Amino acid sequence: MNNFKDAVKESYGKRINEYSQQSLTKKSSSCCATTSTEENTKGEAQSSCCPPNVAQEQKTSTVPSFGCVINLAEKAKIKQGDIVVDLGSGAGHDLFQAAELAGPEGRAIGIDFTPDMINAGMKTAAEKDYKNVDFRLSDIENISVLPDNSADVVISNCVINLTMDKESVFKEVFRILKPGGRMVDADIIAKNPLPSEITQDSNAWCSCLGGALTKEGYIEKIEKAGFQDTNVTIFDEFDYLNNKFQNGILEARKPLP
Numbered sequence: 001m002n003n004f005k006d007a008v009k010e011s012y013g014k015r016i017n018e019y020s021q022q023s024l025t026k027k028s029s030s031c032c033a034t035t036s037t038e039e040n041t042k043g044e045a046q047s048s049c050c051p052p053n054v055a056q057e058q059k060t061s062t063v064p065s066f067g068c069v070i071n072l073a074e075k076a077k078i079k080q081g082d083i084v085v086d087l088g089s090g091a092g093h094d095l096f097q098a099a100e101l102a103g104p105e106g107r108a109i110g111i112d113f114t115p116d117m118i119n120a121g122m123k124t125a126a127e128k129d130y131k132n133v134d135f136r137l138s139d140i141e142n143i144s145v146l147p148d149n150s151a152d153v154v155i156s157n158c159v160i161n162l163t164m165d166k167e168s169v170f171k172e173v174f175r176i177l178k179p180g181g182r183m184v185d186a187d188i189i190a191k192n193p194l195p196s197e198i199t200q201d202s203n204a205w206c207s208c209l210g211g212a213l214t215k216e217g218y219i220e221k222i223e224k225a226g227f228q229d230t231n232v233t234i235f236d237e238f239d240y241l242n243n244k245f246q247n248g249i250l251e252a253r254k255p256l257p
């Protein structure tokens with residue numbers, strides 16, 4: 001298996017810089033690489049994992065969304081006082097919504113390994129004077145910046161599919177959650193196991209497709225990490241190179257002792 005970690009970091013650094021320079025008016029700022037017909041005919045990954053509602057919300061938000069679903073913080077039922085961790089927070093689109101729902105007694109901590117995403121998020125946090133938001137630069141496969149049993153809810157929007165070692169990610173989520181805490185992961189799900197033509201293609205991987213697991217594949221790794229009450233909700237389905245993908249939310253709970 002190729003290691004696409006550097007390619008992912010570079011790709012998302014480029015996307016946030018392009019966004020900052022206001023040059024993304026024609027290109028999608030979502031997790032997907034291209035939107036133009038010309039580019040798609042070259043066989044590059046389509047904008048398929050960016051549902052129209054995400055693209056629409058992007059037009060009305062000041063913080064770019066690179067995610068798979070809209071209003072993830074609301075969907076995750078974050079409540080006042082919650083400590084929320086957003087894995088692969090990007091520039092903070094869901095993190096800022098989580099911070100508002102968690103309120104002054106709560107906290108929203110964004111983790112991302114792309115320095116320019118973290119810098120963009122910190123700039124917004126300072127400009128809008130968010131007092132309950134932190135951004136930390138870290139790989140979510142090893143979240144050494146956070147202690148055990150410290151979060152009420154871990155959210156993530158279109159990120160875990162991009163990681164090389166998903167078992168480590170779910171183990172880390174389990175470690176940082178308090179007993180009874182919840183993971184709410186919006187992600188891309190492959191309807192069937194993917195061919196190497198997609199899993200070994202850097203562009204497909206960086207576009208949230210190449211590293212997508214099947215529903216069963218995700219559930220196996222989530223439960224292996226120790227989670228219970230796993231639930232998967234599918235929102236929509238799309239095709240890429242004759243393979244079917246779904247946008248969904250994977251939820252699970254860390255058991256009480």
Ligand SMILES: C[S@@+](CC[C@H](N)C(=O)[O-])C[C@H]1O[C@@H](n2cnc3c(N)ncnc32)[C@H](O)[C@@H]1O
Pocket residue numbers: 008009012030031064065066067068087088089090091092093094111112113114117138139140141156157158159162163164208
């Ligand atoms: C598709 S974007 C989603 C960003 C954000 N969740 C949103 O909805 O706008 C994926 C993000 O995950 C980050 N990412 C990917 N793999 C990561 C890893 N192993 N550790 C930390 N961040 C990662 C990327 O830097 C990027 O900001």
